[in-house]
Amino acid sequence: MLKRAKTLPESPIFSQLPVRMITSGPAGVQVAVHVHGTLSDDILPVICIPGYVRNMADFRHLPAAINQVPGTGLAFVLLDLPGRGRSTPLPRNLAYSTLLDADCVLDVLNALDIGPAVLIGEGHGGQVAMLAAARQPTRIAGAVLVDSGPVTDSRGLVRTRTNFRHITELRSPPAARAALRKMLSTDYPGESEARLDELAERLYVQNPRGRLEALFDDRLIEQLEQFEFDDVLEPQWQLFGALAHAPLMIVRTQLSDQLRRATFDEMLRQRPDAATLAISGQGSPALLDGAEERDALAQFLIEVCRPPSGEKLMSFVPDDRLGLRNPTLSLDPPPKR
Incomplete structure (x- = not known):
């Protein structure tokens, strides 16, 4: 079940x-x-x-x-x-x-x-x-x-995990919002606090108790526990x-x-x-x-x-598939080189 x-x-x-x-x-x-x-x-x-x-x-x-x-x-x-x-x-x-x-x-x-x-x-x-x-x-x-x-870059996976863990450990809503601004400023240097707050709202929402909740299932973070910063995938x-x-x-x-x-x-x-x-x-x-x-x-x-006039759009064959078996994917345990 x-x-x-x-x-x-x-x-x-x-x-x-x-x-x-x-x-x-x-x-x-x-x-x-x-x-x-x-x-x-x-x-x-x-x-x-x-x-x-x-x-x-x-x-x-x-x-x-x-x-x-x-x-x-x-x-x-x-x-x-x-x-x-x-x-x-x-x-x-x-x-x-x-x-x-x-x-x-x-x-x-x-x-x-x-x-x-x-x-x-x-x-x-x-x-x-x-x-x-x-x-x-x-x-x-x-x-x-x-x-x-x-090629999946393990740095991004580890940073996603680390940032989420840090935000969820902060009990104070102002502290969590300030931490989010600091995290986002590394990707968007020079942006205003208002702009950083808008970007933060794409991932987190404040619940009635004032705490920040993620707009994604935290099990996605759990599946990143297998990765380390220096992994070569x-x-x-x-x-x-x-x-x-x-x-x-x-x-x-x-x-x-x-x-x-x-x-x-x-x-x-x-x-x-x-x-x-x-x-x-x-x-x-x-x-x-x-x-x-x-x-x-x-x-x-x-x-x-919008192809040029006279050209046809690409046709679609419903059952056309490649024979890929068990490709190594970014969410699955990856072999390392």
């Missing part, structure tokens, strides 16, 4: 993001999905996949910003992976995994009657995008990997290769601890055709709110989502 999962808290950060719930997987997880714009057979939609403990709030301003650029008019699908945001957590006897998250994304595409789509994945979300492409290549017509690659270049058929954009922030420079350089060596974007003065997740980032993303998405 499945053990009941905990309930995640509600947050006003989602007030402008109405969702529908889509059932996914054998456990019947309810996945929260927000659609911005109108889904159409003539223009490929853009699916936004957040990072490991992140949620759709990281992308909440992106659709409107992109669609300010002439010639866009794109539809966006924002989602919360299981156990994050407004999606229900997994039953307690089921483990979180990148494989399950990828299947969740594919279930969302099926439920919305979406064939090919362009995926934007941040951090862990990018690995989910790669695995979705490995499982059903013809579903992925293009991808944007933001601080994400086929096994590369998964075959997953990166699953995107070989699709137009690709690779984004890296200057202060990222999720995508090492050496991995970024090797990705470009293997995909010299990829569009690139470097964001200075930021860490993960990338804010994607500057004019330069907006215009670069819009240009890539227009070229992929």
Whole structure:
């Protein structure tokens, strides 16, 4: 029998993001999905996949910003992976995994009657995008990997765990908020306290007792206990290769601890055709709110989502899958080199 999962808290950060719930997987997880714009057979939609403990709030301003650029008019699908945001957590006897998250994304595409789509994945979300492409290549017509690659950087995993433990140990709400500002300022130096507080609200909400509660299942943190700061995790270049058929954009922030420079350089060596974007003065997740980032993303998405007149959109073969067996994923115990 499945053990009941905990309930995640509600947050006003989602007030402008109405969702529908889509059932996914054998456990019947309810996945929260927000659609911005109108889904159409003539223009490929853009699916936004957040990072490991992140949620759709990281992308909440992106659709409107992109669609300010002439010639866009794109539809966006924002989602919360299981156990994050407004999606229900997994039953307690089921483990979180990148494989399950990828299947969740594919279930969302099926439920919305979406064939090919362009995926934007941040951090862990990018690995989910790669695995979705490995499982059903013809579903992925293009991808944007933001601080994400086929080599998981243990530094980011350990910092996520350490930061969460520190916040939950603080009994004083003002002390916890101050600690969050300090943590966020390492990724976003120079931002105001008000801006840092807004970024903190994407991950934590204050409960009626004044304590901060995470907008994700804390079992996601428990699954990071296996990692150490200096771990060297096994590369998964075959997953990166699953995107070989699709137009690709690779984004890296200057202060990222999720995508090492050496991995970024090797990705470009293997995909010299990829569009690139470097964001200075930021860490993960990338804010994607500057004019330069907006215009670069819009240009890539227009070229992929709106093919030139006379060209057909990528076709979709429902049962097309690669024969990958038990890929080593960022949420599973990883072999070390």
